[in-house]
Amino acid sequence: MRKSVFALVLALTAGAALAVEPPKDTRTFPSKIGPVAFAHTKHLAAGAKCENCHHGPEQKKCSTCHGKEAKDKVVKFYDAVHSKTLDHACLTCHTKTVAAGRKAPVECKACHVK
Numbered sequence: 001m002r003k004s005v006f007a008l009v010l011a012l013t014a015g016a017a018l019a020v021e022p023p024k025d026t027r028t029f030p031s032k033i034g035p036v037a038f039a040h041t042k043h044l045a046a047g048a049k050c051e052n053c054h055h056g057p058e059q060k061k062c063s064t065c066h067g068k069e070a071k072d073k074v075v076k077f078y079d080a081v082h083s084k085t086l087d088h089a090c091l092t093c094h095t096k097t098v099a100a101g102r103k104a105p106v107e108c109k110a111c112h113v114k
């Protein structure tokens with residue numbers, strides 16, 4: 001009995017170590033036409049799921065893999081954000097959200113706030 005409880009505790013703590021917390025801070029992406037403030041908190045409150053943006057087994061910064069240039073068929077960061085048709089692209093969801101009659105920024109100035 002003791003042994004199995006110990007094994008259970010071990011299993012639970014191993015699981016906890018794998019779970020990743022979404023960042024609580026607002027991240028700011030700079031650009032010439034004004035910075036973009038991105039907040040996980042607002043998206044999660046609006047019902048977004050990790051896998052709507054992150055794909056693959058780990059949640060890392062998009063820029064880890066999506067750079068300034070498209071490499072080996074991996075879209076560049078700009079397109080990963082601004083495409084309105086690609087899965088996991090920010091504007092794909094925003095466009096669908098607006099089409100469904102709810103609020104989300106689609107105009108340049110709604111995200112790039114000077």
Ligand code: HEC
Pocket residue numbers: 020021022023027038040043044048049050051052053054059060061062063
């Ligand atoms: C609406 C899109 C979106 C959703 C939903 C989302 N993320 Fe993210 N996440 C991002 C973006 C964009 C970044 C990159 C931020 C940056 O470059 O600083 C990021 C970065 C991260 C990072 C890396 C932070 C760092 O500084 O290395 C972690 C961890 C993470 N997200 C976890 C999560 C988890 C867990 C969930 C679900 C509970 C989640 N995210 C949901 C878009 C999202």
Ligand code: HEC
Pocket residue numbers: 053054055056059060061062063064065066073074075079080081083086087088089090
């Ligand atoms: C570990 C590397 C890696 C990270 C981190 C990553 N991507 Fe990707 N992404 C890829 C690769 C590789 C492809 C192309 C292959 C594919 O279609 O899966 C891709 C494809 C895409 C595409 C094209 C459409 C699709 O889904 O196939 C979009 C959009 C995209 N990623 C958005 C994002 C966003 C947004 C983030 C951050 C929240 C992110 N990616 C983080 C590697 C990554």
Ligand code: HEC
Pocket residue numbers: 029030031032033036068077078079081082090091094105106107108109110111112
């Ligand atoms: C959903 C929010 C959002 C909307 C809407 C949006 N952007 Fe962006 N934009 C971003 C994010 C996030 C980045 C940072 C990613 C990057 O550096 O490529 C960015 C980066 C940029 C950059 C800098 C790219 C670089 O390499 O420095 C330019 C230029 C830009 N956007 C132009 C536009 C224009 C023009 C529009 C309207 C047609 C627009 N954006 C609409 C979120 C948005």
Ligand code: HEC
Pocket residue numbers: 036037038042043046048049052053081088089090091093094097103104105110111
């Ligand atoms: C799954 C759908 C979905 C995805 C994917 C998504 N968003 Fe959003 N986003 C929303 C919704 C819905 C809102 C409106 C939230 C609200 O008004 O409370 C929003 C709001 C925003 C806002 C305005 C927040 C504010 O201050 O009011 C910014 C900026 C933004 N998103 C940037 C991004 C960026 C950058 C990405 C990609 C890395 C992204 N979003 C991906 C659904 C999404």
